[in-house]
Each structure stands twice: as structure tokens, then as C-alpha cells.
Amino acid sequence: ETLDKGLEKTKTTFFSKLTKAVAGKSNVDDEVLDNLEEILVSSDVGVDTTLKIIKRIEERVAVDKYLGTDELNKILREEIAGLLAENNTGNETDFVIPESKKPYVIMVVGVNGVGKTTTIGKLANQFKKAGYSVVLGAADTFRAAAIDQLQIWADRVDIPIVRQQMGSDPASVAFDTLQSAVSQNADVVIIDTAGRLHNKVNLMNELTKVKRVMQKVVDDAPHDVMLVLDGSTGQNAFEQAKQFTAATEVTSLAVTKLDGTAKGGVVIGISDQFKIPVKYIGVGEGIEDLQVFNKFEFVDSFFK
Numbered sequence: 141e142t143l144d145k146g147l148e149k150t151k152t153t154f155f156s157k158l159t160k161a162v163a164g165k166s167n168v169d170d171e172v173l174d175n176l177e178e179i180l181v182s183s184d185v186g187v188d189t190t191l192k193i194i195k196r197i198e199e200r201v202a203v204d205k206y207l208g209t210d211e212l213n214k215i216l217r218e219e220i221a222g223l224l225a226e227n228n229t230g231n232e233t234d235f236v237i238p239e240s241k242k243p244y245v246i247m248v249v250g251v252n253g254v255g256k257t258t259t260i261g262k263l264a265n266q267f268k269k270a271g272y273s274v275v276l277g278a279a280d281t282f283r284a285a286a287i288d289q290l291q292i293w294a295d296r297v298d299i300p301i302v303r304q305q306m307g308s309d310p311a312s313v314a315f316d317t318l319q320s321a322v323s324q325n326a327d328v329v330i331i332d333t334a335g336r337l338h339n340k341v342n343l344m345n346e347l348t349k350v351k352r353v354m355q356k357v358v359d360d361a362p363h364d365v366m367l368v369l370d371g372s373t374g375q376n377a378f379e380q381a382k383q384f385t386a387a388t389e390v391t392s393l394a395v396t397k398l399d400g401t402a403k404g405g406v407v408i409g410i411s412d413q414f415k416i417p418v419k420y421i422g423v424g425e426g427i428e429d430l431q432v433f434n435k436f437e438f439v440d441s442f443f444k
């Protein structure tokens with residue numbers, strides 16, 4: 141029920157618009173499809189993904205000849221879940237890490253302000269609650285505030301953090317963090333990195349170097365490169381996904397601030413377009429407001 145609350149705005153907007161779009165209509169015709177297209181685009185699903193969904197519904201309308209509007213919800217649900225299926229298995233509910241990797245190293249990337257630090261703090265808290273020992277690494281050394289904020293979360297969750305002075309080499313912090321984690325026999329390492337979107341080559345070089353240096357300690361690190369995106373920023377989030385996937389191999393997404401937006405459809409569009417699984421969604425500022433992304437629950441929450 142936290143998920144429903146977190147997605148309240150998207151849910152009410154999406155559903156009420158959909159209801160309006162089919163009002164007085166008994167079957168899915170061109171006008172309904174046009175309205176649907178507009179609803180999906182205005183929910184930030186993205187044009188490409190929207191057109192894909194509309195096309196699939198058109199195909200079903202063509203096959204069935206007559207498609208009642210009361211069936212539209214069901215079909216939309218199936219199509220959206222189907223799109224997400226390509227990247228997300230959908231059954232995830234718990235905060236778990238693979239047992240074979242120890243320490244399991246998560247490198248977190250994303251621009252300032254998207255909720256990166258908060259997501260790391262929430263995630264560390266969940267992992268700790270699940271019984272894992274967690275170490276944080278403050279390798280976003282560009283801003284003193286980034287290091288201090290991460291420290292606050294480390295204190296709050298009561299876990300160790302490895303940090304150096306502002307301006308120090310991010311790769312050096314990452315190296316120290318992994319060494320510390322190995323010596324403590326820690327289960328999970330979460331490394332905060334590169335908060336600025338400088339030019340692509342610099343970003344790429346910095347992330348590549350951090351990875352290379354980490355591999356001197358844990359040879360297959362990082363096990364996950366998680367990009368944090370602000371779900372309320374629509375096209376900016378798409379743009380950031382484009383830039384970061386060009387700079388490094390992003391293996392998962394965390395989409396934040398879905399509680400503050402009616403445009404939760406961005407999750408569908410980004411996951412579809414970049415073929416990267418969404419692992420976590422942020423639905424509030426509190427420490428508990430992070431959820432493992434479950435596509436069935438997510439899609440259902442739109443239609444409840």
C-alpha cells in the first residue's frame with residue numbers, strides 16, 4: 141500500500157484521464173486511441189514507447205474488430221507489463237544480493253539533485269535490515285556537501301563510510317573503500333560517484349578509471365552500475381540516461397521522486413528505451429520510501 145500512496149499522483153491523473161478518454165464510447169476507435177496516445181505522452185512514457193503501445197493496441201483492435209472500452213484497461217496493462225517484461229522479471233520484492241559475490245559492489249552514478257545520496261542511504265538501510273553488512277564509499281569528491289550528506293546517512297543507518305578530502309581522486313576513494321570492505325568481510329559496498337555531467341569524455345574517463353582501480357581489489361567489480369534518475373524530470377531523465385549509458389555500461393536504474401509527479405510513466409519509457417531493468421523506485425523522502433521495483437505492482441497501481 142506504500143506503493144499506491146507513492147504513486148498517488150500518477151495513478152489519479154492517469155486513471156481519471158483514461159476514464160474521460162473512453163467516456164460515452166463503447167469501443168476503442170481512432171479518437172480513443174488518439175486520446176490514449178496523449179495521456180501516455182503526457183505521463184512521460186515517451187513518444188517512442190507510446191507509439192509502440194498504441195501500435196500493439198491497434199493491432200489487437202484490428203484482430204478483434206470490435207474492442208470494448210472496458211477491455212482497454214486490461215489490454216493496456218498487459219501491453220505495458222509486456223514491454224517491461226523484456227527488462228524486468230517482475231517478481232522482485234526483497235532487497236537481496238547474489239550470495240556468490242562478496243563483497244557485492246554497487247557503483248552509483250547520476251547527476252546532482254536527482255536523489256542519489258538519499259537513494260544510497262535508503263538502500264544501505266534496507267540491506268542492513270535484510271542482515272547484510274554494508275560499507276559506503278564517498279567517491280563523489282567534487283563537492284564537500286556530497287561527502288557530508290553521505291556521512292549523515294552513514295551515521296543514520298549506523299554503517300561505516302570511507303571518505304577522503306574534497307577534491308581527492310574518486311578512484312582512490314573507491315580503492316580504499318573496497319580494501320576496507322574486504323578486510324571487514326563486508327557483504328555490500330555502495331560507492332557514490334561522479335555527480336556532475338561534465339563533458340562525455342571526462343565522464344567516461346572518470347568512471348572507467350574508478351572501475352579499473354576497483355578491479356585491483358575485487359576483480360569483477362563493480363557488479364552493478366546503478367544510474368539514479370529523477371522521475372519527475374521527464375525528458376531530462378531520458379537525456380541523462382542517454383549520456384550515462386554512452387559513458388559507461390549502466391546495469392540498473394533507480395527512479396526517484398515518483399511520489400511528487402503525475403508522470404510516473406517515465407519508468408516505462410526509460411526501461412523500454414534503454415533496455416535496462418529498473419531495480420528500485422523512490423516514493424518519498426523518508427528512509428523507508430524506497431521500493432524494489434515490481435512491474436506487476438507498478439502497472440497495477442495505475443489501474444487500481
Ligand code: GDP
Pocket residue numbers: 251252253254255256257258259289396397398399400421422423424425429
Ligand atoms: P543528490 O544530489 O542526487 O545526492 O540528491 P539528494 O539525495 O541530496 O536529494 C535531493 C532532494 O531530493 C532531497 O531533498 C531529497 O530528500 C529528495 N528526494 C530524494 N529521493 C526522493 C523521493 O523518492 N521522493 C521525494 N519526494 N524526494 C526525494
